[in-house]
Amino acid sequence: MTEELYCPCCGAVFLPADIADPPFATCAQCKLSVLVKRRAGRAPIPVPPKPAAWPAGFFVEETAAAKPSLAMAAGPYRTAAPAPGRPGLTITWRTHGTWARWFLLVFNAIWWGVLIAFAAAGKFEIWLSLHVLAGCVALWWLAAAWLNSTRIHAGGDSLSRNVGPVPQAKDVVLPIETIVQLFTRRVETTDSENNPMINYILYARDRSDRDHKIVALDTPGQAWWLELRIEQHLGIADRPVEGEHLPEATSGTRS
Secondary structure: OEEEEEOOOOOOEEOHHHOOEOOEEEOOOOOOEEEOEEEEEOOOOOOOOOOOOOOOOOEEEEEOOOOOOOEOOOOOOOOOOEOOOOOEEEEEEEOOOHHHHHHHHHHHHHHHHHHHHHHHOOOOOHHHHHHHHHHHHHHHHHHHHHHOEEEEEEEOOEEEEEEEOOOOOOOEEEEHHHEEEEEEEEEEEEOOOOOEEEEEEEEEEEOOOOEEEEEEEOOHHHHHHHHHHHHHHHOOOOOOOEOOOEOOEOOEOOO
């Protein structure tokens, strides 16, 4: 066990190099000058370097800091001065890949072509109406595949992820000040025909050690790049998490 230095306002962990004027330091997360606190902690385990190549099709937009909010309540580590705004970071990419988009397009063309041919021949029966309903679902997936983008935004007080404009997944919104680490896990499942399906899921861990799923990605490189980009923006030092998917191992453990 070692001693860990942390911000008493938001809980962010300091590295020794961050403390230029002991025992005071400026917190990268809450932007305040605070009296550094100490607590028992675990020595960090070296993390294999994660590839950070910019994934194809990912777009980043950075915006200036928002206007300062109204004065906060005074406290032992906060003043009544306005809180500085947080710059915004927005990352977007197409939710579905090219293969899925064209497969759904061809599938819908064949499906609806057959239904129209039967209807033109006057063979509109109950089974055909059920196939029409199934075709409507296929059209919904087609619209989602061609129109939807995944958007992650870090700014103000929250980290959010949404998929749209076609409704397809529940939005995720997490308070930034509760996030202590982002990490990637490799998740393997099977489809209806028992074919293996592998996703690399980016999680955010909060101060209560609860893990929140942010987004599933196709390759580990995409997940590692996204993890690193968000951590850099939020000022979070990368540390290993048990069960994390790492470049040279399938998990990281703490001693």
